[in-house]
Every structure is written in C-alpha cells, then in structure tokens.
Amino acid sequence: MGMMEKLDDMTTGGAREYLTFRLDQEEYGIDILKVQEIRGYEPPTRVANAPGFIKGVVNLRGTIVPIVDMRLKFNCSKADYNSFTVVIILNLRNRIVGIVVDSVSDVMELPPDALKAAPEIDSVIDSAAVLGLGSLGDRMLILLDIERLMSAPDMGLVGPAD
Amino acid sequence: MAETHQDSGAAGGDFDLSQFYQIFFEEAGENLDLMEQMLLNLNLETADDEELNGIFRCAHSVKGGAATFGFSDVAELTHQMESLLDRLRRHELQPNAAMVDVLLESADASRSLLARHQAGDEGEAMPTADLVRRIAALASGATLEPKAPAPAAAPAPAPAVAAPAPAPATASGQRSLQITVGPLERLEQADAIPELFRDIPGLGTIRALDSPRKGVRAFAVETASTDDDLLDLFTFHVARGQIDIQAMPAAAPEKDPGYGFFDAPAAAPAAAAPLAPAPRPAEPAAGFGFFDGAPGAPAAAASTAAAEPAPAPAAAKAAPRPAAAPVAQPEAATIRVAISKVDQLINLVGELVITQAMLAQNSRALDPAVYQQLLSGLADLDRNTRDLQESVMSIRMIPMSIVFSRFPRMLRDLASKLGKKVDFVTQGEATELDKGLVEKITDPLTHLVRNSCDHGIEMPAERLAAGKSETGTITLSASHQGGSIVIEVRDDGKGLSRTKILNKARERGLDVSDQMTDAEVWQLIFAPGFSTAEVVTDVSGRGVGMDVVKRNIAALNGTVEIDSSEGYGMKVSVRLPLTLAIMDGMSVGVGEEVYILPLSSVVESFQVKAEAVSTVGQGSQLVKVRDEYMPVIELEKVFQVPRFDFEKSSDIMVVVEADGSRVVLLVDELLGQQQVVVKNLESNYRKVPNVSGATILGDGKVALILDTGALVRRSRH
Numbered sequence: 001m002g003m004m005e006k007l008d009d010m011t012t013g014g015a016r017e018y019l020t021f022r023l024d025q026e027e028y029g030i031d032i033l034k035v036q037e038i039r040g041y042e043p044p045t046r047v048a049n050a051p052g053f054i055k056g057v058v059n060l061r062g063t064i065v066p067i068v069d070m071r072l073k074f075n076c077s078k079a080d081y082n083s084f085t086v087v088i089i090l091n092l093r094n095r096i097v098g099i100v101v102d103s104v105s106d107v108m109e110l111p112p113d114a115l116k117a118a119p120e121i122d123s124v125i126d127s128a129a130v131l132g133l134g135s136l137g138d139r140m141l142i143l144l145d146i147e148r149l150m151s152a153p154d155m156g157l158v159g160p161a162d
Numbered sequence: 163m164a165e166t167h168q169d170s171g172a173a174g175g176d177f178d179l180s181q182f183y184q185i186f187f188e189e190a191g192e193n194l195d196l197m198e199q200m201l202l203n204l205n206l207e208t209a210d211d212e213e214l215n216g217i218f219r220c221a222h223s224v225k226g227g228a229a230t231f232g233f234s235d236v237a238e239l240t241h242q243m244e245s246l247l248d249r250l251r252r253h254e255l256q257p258n259a260a261m262v263d264v265l266l267e268s269a270d271a272s273r274s275l276l277a278r279h280q281a282g283d284e285g286e287a288m289p290t291a292d293l294v295r296r297i298a299a300l301a302s303g304a305t306l307e308p309k310a311p312a313p314a315a316a317p318a319p320a321p322a323v324a325a326p327a328p329a330p331a332t333a334s335g336q337r338s339l340q341i342t343v344g345p346l347e348r349l350e351q352a353d354a355i356p357e358l359f360r361d362i363p364g365l366g367t368i369r370a371l372d373s374p375r376k377g378v379r380a381f382a383v384e385t386a387s388t389d390d391d392l393l394d395l396f397t398f399h400v401a402r403g404q405i406d407i408q409a410m411p412a413a414a415p416e417k418d419p420g421y422g423f424f425d426a427p428a429a430a431p432a433a434a435a436p437l438a439p440a441p442r443p444a445e446p447a448a449g450f451g452f453f454d455g456a457p458g459a460p461a462a463a464a465s466t467a468a469a470e471p472a473p474a475p476a477a478a479k480a481a482p483r484p485a486a487a488p489v490a491q492p493e494a495a496t497i498r499v500a501i502s503k504v505d506q507l508i509n510l511v512g513e514l515v516i517t518q519a520m521l522a523q524n525s526r527a528l529d530p531a532v533y534q535q536l537l538s539g540l541a542d543l544d545r546n547t548r549d550l551q552e553s554v555m556s557i558r559m560i561p562m563s564i565v566f567s568r569f570p571r572m573l574r575d576l577a578s579k580l581g582k583k584v585d586f587v588t589q590g591e592a593t594e595l596d597k598g599l600v601e602k603i604t605d606p607l608t609h610l611v612r613n614s615c616d617h618g619i620e621m622p623a624e625r626l627a628a629g630k631s632e633t634g635t636i637t638l639s640a641s642h643q644g645g646s647i648v649i650e651v652r653d654d655g656k657g658l659s660r661t662k663i664l665n666k667a668r669e670r671g672l673d674v675s676d677q678m679t680d681a682e683v684w685q686l687i688f689a690p691g692f693s694t695a696e697v698v699t700d701v702s703g704r705g706v707g708m709d710v711v712k713r714n715i716a717a718l719n720g721t722v723e724i725d726s727s728e729g730y731g732m733k734v735s736v737r738l739p740l741t742l743a744i745m746d747g748m749s750v751g752v753g754e755e756v757y758i759l760p761l762s763s764v765v766e767s768f769q770v771k772a773e774a775v776s777t778v779g780q781g782s783q784l785v786k787v788r789d790e791y792m793p794v795i796e797l798e799k800v801f802q803v804p805r806f807d808f809e810k811s812s813d814i815m816v817v818v819e820a821d822g823s824r825v826v827l828l829v830d831e832l833l834g835q836q837q838v839v840v841k842n843l844e845s846n847y848r849k850v851p852n853v854s855g856a857t858i859l860g861d862g863k864v865a866l867i868l869d870t871g872a873l874v875r876r877s878r879h
Binding site: 009044045046047048049050056058059061062063064065066095096097156157158 | 487506508510512513564685714755800801802803841842843845846847850851852853858863864865866
C-alpha cells in the first residue's frame with residue numbers, strides 16, 4: 001500500500017482520536033479505539049525462550065496477558081521500571097496485549113490536514129506499521145498501526161502455527 | 163482506519179446471523195436426540211398419543227427451523243418424516259420396526275446434513291433421496307395393508323374406487339400419477355390445480371389430459387410428493403372427495419379409457435350432488451384413504467362414491483382418532499448461555515478470591531478488639547466467596563446422562579449387526595462432570611462400549627453353551643470418588659484371555675513373561691496395534707483403539723484400569739479429574755520463580771547429593787533411583803532461570819511419569835500442593851515449549867504449568 005493511499009484511509013474518516021505516549025524522547029500515537037485500559041507496571045512472570053522485549057505474562061483479571069516493552073523493542077537508551085512506568089492494555093481483534101511505555105501523555109484529536117506521510121527512513125520500526133506523522137505545533141507525533149506492529153512475526157507474539 | 167471500523171461493523175453483522183444459526187443447530191441437534199430417544203423407547207404395540215405427538219413435534223421443529231434458515235435438504239427430509247409421523251399419530255398407520263429404523267436413519271442423515279451446513283456447506287452432501295422414498299413408501303404403505311380388496315367395488319362401473327395400487331416409484335422418488343378431478347359444476351376450480359404446480363417449486367410437473375367426460379378434468383403428474391400431500395394441496399381448490407389419484411399405467415397411459423375414468427352414465431347421477439361437502443370428519447384423510455372403506459359401502463353407492471362418499475366408509479374409518487390436542491410442553495427449566503460468559507464469570511470469581519485472600523492477609527495484623535466489625539465482615543466475605551466459587555464452578559458441570567444417552571442407540575445397531583443380544587444398563591447418570599471433559603470422554607467411552615459388545619459379549623449360542631443367559635449385559639456406571647469421577651464399562655462376556663494376550667505379545671516381540679501379574683498383562687492391550695480379536699471386523703479388531711483410548715484419557719489427566727476374569731467378563735475403569743479447569747498441582751521453586759507440576763504425574767520427590775548424579779558422554783545426566791537410572795532434567799537450564807543467589811542450587815529431585823516413562827526434574831524447593839485453575843496461555847500469547855498452560859497463584863501472580871509429557875519426550879532425544 002502506497003503512502004498516499006494509507007493516508008487516504010486515515011483521513012477519509014475525518015478527525016480521529018489518538019492516545020499519545022512517550023518512549024524516551026519520541027512521541028507516538030495509536031488509535032484510541034484499540035486501547036482497552038491503562039495500568040501501572042507490575043513485574044510479570046518471565047516466560048522462557050521469549051525475545052528480550054517480551055517481559056512475560058501478567059494476570060489481568062483472570063486473563064493471561066503478554067507484556068511487551070516497547071522501549072526495548074524500539075531500542076531506547078534506557079528502560080527503567082518505576083512508579084510512572086505505564087502499561088497500555090491493547091485489545092487487538094481477538095488478542096489482548098500489554099505494552100510498556102515511559103508515560104502516557106494525552107488523548108488528542110487530529111484533523112486530517114495535520115497528518116503528513118512519513119518519508120522512507122531507516123528505522124527499527126517496520127515502515128508499513130507507521131501510518132504517518134502528525135504535526136502539532138512543534139511536536140511531531142509518530143502514528144503507529146499498532147495492530148500491524150503487534151501481529152508482525154518479529155514480535156514473537158504469535159506462534160509459527162497461527 | 164475508517165475502513166477498519168467498517169470492517170468490524172460488518173463482521174458484527176455476520177456474527178449475529180451465525181449466532182442464530184448456532185442456536186438453530188443446537189436446538190435441531192437436541193430435537194433429533196430427543197426424537198431418537200423417544201423412538202427407541204417407543205413400544206410398537208402400545209404407542210400412546212403422547213409419545214407419538216412428542217416424536218412428531220421434534221421432527222416438526224427441525225423442519226420449521228431448517229426451512230426458515232434455508233436448509234432445504236434438511237427441510238425436505240424432515241418434512242417426509244413429519245408426514246409419516248403425522249399419519250402415525252393420527253393412528254392411520256400402525257408403527258412398525260421398519261418405520262422406526264427408517265426414522266432413526268433419517269435422524270442420522272439430518273444430523274449429518276446439519277453438520278455439513280454448520281461447517282459451511284463443505285464436502286459432499288449426504289444423499290437423502292433413498293430415505294425420502296422409503297419414508298414415502300412407508301407413509302403410503304398403509305393403504306397397501308390387506309384391507310379386503312373391495313370385492314363389491316371391483317365390479318362396479320367405477321374402477322376408480324378400487325383400492326389403488328401404489329404408484330410406481332422411480333429411482334429418484336418421482337412418481338407418475340394420473341389425477342382425475344370432478345365431476346365439478348365449475349370446472350375452473352380444477353384449472354387452479356396446474357397453477358399449484360407452477361407456484362410451488364419442487365412439487366413436480368403437471369400436464370392436462372383429454373377430459374374423459376363432461377365435468378371432469380384429468381392430469382398427468384410427475385411428482386415426488388406423497389398422495390397425502392397432493393390431496394392436502396388440492397383441497398385448497400377442490401373438495402377432497404372429488405380427487406382421484408392413480409398410478410399412471412405403464413403403457414399408453416392417457417389413452418386408456420378403461421383406467422381411472424368414470425363412465426359417462428355413472429357421472430350423470432353424481433353430477434347432481436357435486437359440491438356438497440362430504441359428511442366426514444374434517445381432518446385430512448389419508449392418501450387414497452378415502453376409498454379405503456369402499457368394501458363396506460353398498461355397491462350401488464360405488465358409482466357415486468367419487469362425488470359423495472357414503473357415510474359408511476367414513477364411519478368405518480373414524481376409528482379411535484383422538485384429536486391431536488397439544489400436550490403441554492414441559493416448562494423450560496434451563497437457559498442457554500454461551501460458555502464464554504461462564505468462563506468470564508469463573509475468571510471474575512477467581513479474581514474476587516484473590517482480592518479476598520489479600521484482604522484477609524492484610525487484616526491479620528489488626529487488633530481484633532478494635533476492628534471487630536471489620537474482621538467479622540471479612541470472615542463473611544471469605545465464606546461467601548468460597549460458596550460463590552463453588553456455585554460458579556458447578557455451572558460448567560453437566561450430568562453424565564448426556565454421554566450415556568447416546569449408547570443405547572449405538573448398541574442397538576451394533577448388536578443387531580453382530581447378531582448378539584445385549585442389554586444395556588446405566589448407573590449414576592446424575593453424576594456431574596465438567597462440560598469440557600464430557601465432550602472429550604465421549605469418544606474413548608464409545609470405543610470401550612463397542613469393544614465390550616464386539617469382543618466381550620459372545621454370540622447367543624456361545625453364551626448358552628457356557629451356561630449363561632442368552633442376552634449379555636453391558637453396564638456403564640459413573641460415580642464420584644474423592645476428587646475424581648470413575649466411569650466403568652462392565653460386561654459379562656468372555657473376558658480377556660491371559661494366554662492369548664501373552665502369545666500375541668510374544669508374536670509382536672514385546673518383552674513379556676509368564677510371571678507377570680494379571681494387571682500387567684491387561685495393560686499390554688494398550689500397546690499400539692495390539693488386538694487379540696481373531697477376526698478383524700469393521701467394528702473393531704484392527705488394533706487401533708485401546709492405545710488411543712489410553713492416550714486420550716491420559717491427556718485429560720485420567721487413568722485407565724482393567725479388571726477381567728476369563729469367562730466371566732471384563733471391567734474397564736476410567737478415572738478422571740472432575741474438571742479440566744481445575745487441576746491438582748504441586749508448586750516448585752526454581753530460583754525466584756514458581757512452576758506448577760501436575761500432581762497426577764508426580765511419583766515421588768527426594769533430596770540428592772551432587773555425587774549421586776552421573777553423566778553420560780559429558781552431557782546427559784542420570785540418577786540412580788532404587789536400581790533404575792533415570793534422566794535428569796534441570797528446570798533451571800530448560801527455563802533459563804536467572805540466578806541471583808548463587809549459594810542456593812537445585813538439590814531436590816522430583817520423579818515425574820508421563821507416557822509410561824519417568825524422568826527426574828531438578829528443582830530448588832517444593833512449595834506445596836494446591837488446586838490451580840488452568841488458563842490457556844495461547845489465547846493471547848503463543849505456545850511455549852514444555853509449558854501446558856498457566857495459572858494464577860494466591861498472590862495474583864501468574865505461574866506456568868509444566869508439560870510433563872513434553873519434558874519426558876525431550877529427555878528421549
């Protein structure tokens with residue numbers, strides 16, 4: 001899918017709401033409708049043979065939910081776990097996944113004209129999972145297709161069988 | 163992203179529709195099961211109205227649903243069943259074994275058709291034309307019963323009144339019929355009949371024939387419907403008494419004036435009273451049934467019989483025909499709830515229990531004198547959460563009768579196929595078992611029951627020769643024993659032969675000796691490919707089976723035991739945990755982490771000194787436990803457990819057994835035994851090697867449950 005088509009998809013629906021969060025110095029935005037809840041970080045149960053950014057699994061009211069540290073996934077310089085560390089619980093189609101971020105900033109509505117196509121750049125993020133860039137004054141928001149990002153094979157969240 | 167939402171909206175719409183389907187499939191399945199049960203219990207001689215009405219209602223409900231959802235093949239088949247059942251409940255036919263057989267087969271066919279629809283119409287549809295034809299033949303068959311072939315009517319100038327021969331059925335169930343209508347005052351009425359064929363798809367084809375006489379219309383019809391159905395349709399336009407249905411004569415059908423037509427003179431007087439409604443009971447008469455009573459009618463009346471039925475035959479037919487009064491349906495005492503909702507409830511209650519445990523722990527430090535009310539409140543909470551948990555868990559429990567009820571039918575078919583006589587006895591049907599387990603235990607049990615019938619019970623002659631009664635007995639019983647359910651399959655057949663099994667085992671090169679205990683010998687039949695049946699039948703004897711049964715039951719954390727006495731019978735006991743959702747676990751500590759071992763696979767545990775462990779080829783470790791060397795698996799290495807405290811090390815060994823082999827797991831400490839709620843790790847994550855699931859500990863943390871089978875297999879490679 002070309003960048004312009006992707007932007008088209010996004011913009012046809014008019015203004016959309018995004019939950020924004022920080023990873024190190026970068027600010028990201030994800031579709032608010034994919035977010036189930038936000039909770040504090042609690043140490044998960046480690047799962048053997050998982051990639052380093054999968055911290056393990058936690059008990060979310062009786063459901064076993066894997067926890068992905070986005071800071072480790074995106075190669076941030078540091079990943080501390082303190083009382084401000086936040087886990088965003090995502091509800092993606094039929095899976096529930098938690099992502100660890102430095103902090104949650106805001107829920108903001110982005111008008112279509114505030115969205116810019118992201119240029120092709122070399123980064124740890126699969127460019128297909130970047131919907132575009134949102135500009136808010138002097139802030140730049142990286143809008144993620146979180147569903148796509150989480151179901152990518154290199155996330156290791158889905159087994160080879162499914 | 164707007165599209166994403168549209169997508170989800172559309173998906174929602176599909177989901178709703180399929181939900182309705184689902185309800186229909188469930189209900190249809192239940193109705194077919196119920197019908198099957200009632201058919202099996204039906205006493206052919208004394209069938210009462212209530213039973214027959216009940217069976218009819220089942221077929222009717224399935225038909226209605228199938229038609230609503232557009233499953234025309236099911237609707238057609240059940241419609242035929244309904245027609246036959248309708249005649250049965252009206253006592254126009256006497257139920258017989260052939261009918262029960264064909265209805266049972268039709269129920270099976272309907273099930274398979276429904277299953278195909280449920281699977282998205284994939285695969286070949288089961289052909290039903292033959293069944294439809296057989297049912298139709300049985301439904302019309304009543305008129306074929308020797309009812310004194312109308313001696314008075316035969317010579318009468320109206321051949322139409324002779325009891326009609328059954329319409330010759332073609333292979334497809336299509337029949338060629340000649341239908342005469344009239345005499346009518348207003349012939350237009352008859353002209354409406356061809357329109358019926360045009361309007362109702364699948365009814366068949368109609369072609370007008372030359373009118374044999376004034377006031378009479380004749381048609382040639384090709385149809386698969388029964389005469390009864392045709393009459394029912396035609397009566398929208400023409401009085402039943404004026405319709406005559408005949409099989410199409412094989413040669414020159416339309417032109418044969420002597421067949422099926424009234425002579426003109428006979429028609430003349432009849433025309434005088436053409437449309438007067440016949441003084442007969444209002445309910446639809448059976449197919450040709452209208453003329454059934456002709457023998458009783460005076461010959462003189464025969465000429466007018468077509469137009470004005472004599473009261474005599476009608477009265478003769480008005481045998482005890484109680485109105486089909488709707489029998490009060492039992493009030494529904496159950497509700498249908500999606501299993502996911504129940505699971506959600508179980509999860510929430512689990513959370514509540516954890517919260518309650520946390521509160522209890524925190525309140526222990528409080529001074530009882532000061533916080534008396536709070537503490538008594540917490541004690542109440544404790545009790546209530548426990549009760550709540552128990553009640554919620556019991557929602558998933560269903561009685562064993564659900565499983566048992568399928569066996570009488572299977573045994574009936576099987577026994578008659580094998581030419582054996584078998585009584586089936588069930589005990590403890592009310593014993594409750596987790597729904598998930600019930601679904602999984604059905605197949606292994608079916609296999610065991612089939613085995614008993616095929617291998618266990620002898621032929622009637624053999625039984626008599628052995629001094630037993632001709633009829634064998636297979637008993638299926640269920641009971642609770644501690645935290646498990648025990649299901650037994652017993653038969654009084656020939657039992658297992660120790661010598662035969664040992665010989666067979668030697669043939670197959672298994673390591674056996676004559677000193678083995680009986681129990682050890684019986685366990686041999688669980689070896690893959692082991693069968694002592696002399697003849698391989700299509701029922702059993704191929705040797706696939708007992709090993710699969712054992713494996714399936716082991717997968718449910720259950721065990722199988724055999725007890726047998728040659729010449730007297732055999733007993734297979736299956737012991738299962740009450741629920742799959744809860745497991746007895748042993749928690750072990752490795753480093754800072756906690757893992758759960760299924761208690762059913764733990765054999766023993768002991769402390770070892772490092773020197774007791776020897777290595778082979780600098781790799782695999784072995785430990786000697788009572789003259790047996792067992793491979794050692796260090797959980798620390800398998801799960802890459804990080805070590806912070808280097809003074810501690812794994813020095814506790816736990817012997818676990820799975821798939822018949824034993825391995826030793828090396829752990830730091832044994833933490834205790836507890837019941838754990840088994841959770842699926844794969845619903846949000848993926849399969850983790852050597853882990854079968856996860857559970858939530860009392861402190862709310864997740865612990866992984868070890869897959870001992872995988873660990874044992876790992877040690878083999």
